[in-house]
Amino acid sequence: AQKITQTQPGMFVQEKEAVTLDCTYDTSDQSYGLFWYKQPSSGEMIFLIYQGSYDEQNATEGRYSLNFQKARKSANLVISASQLGDSAMYFCAMREGRSAGNKLTFGGGTRVLVKP
């Protein structure tokens, strides 16, 4: 079974509008971390935002916010006021356990294209 599911393979968004990227996860661990990365066409994976399983408040980083619903096992990324430079592939990822070196499991990604 997939541990990280991103159900939207691609989406268009109008410049200056907000967009929500869906991510659901599956784990039996009590301690885990959820991450969102952006990958432009250049290929670099750019860290956007992190949510720990014990964090009670939703994470925010500038125009990025993470809508964490633990009971539903979802960790959706919200990008506010989309910009043309936000066009990229977005990956949701999960780290299980608490040891250094725990690997990330990535979802299949969502490609976002921002229209002017």
Next chain:
Amino acid sequence: DAMVIQNPRYQVTQFGKPVTLSCSQTLNHNVMYWYQQKSSQAPKLLFHYYDKDFNNEADTPDNFQSRRPNTSFCFLDIRSPGLGDAAMYLCATSSLYQETQYFGPGTRLLVL
């Protein structure tokens, strides 16, 4: 600025000819990772080093090896590249106290 550096950005090799990709970091992180990412797919972890301890993923082919001579550098060796090994190879680092993994720009490998 502290960062993760990968060289070269693009590498062309011949079928069966050994190739080495390099990664260096100025973050002084304990952990270094190598991921393989094929076109339109998610990154897949090949192995990682926690300090000098090497951790191989169970499904990583023997054709892939790694070396970490010191904290700053880590190398990915592909002993006999096949056409199926053409991919983006991403290096990442993380520290013991901050679990976020920071990625380098990647090396795109083409096998002819």
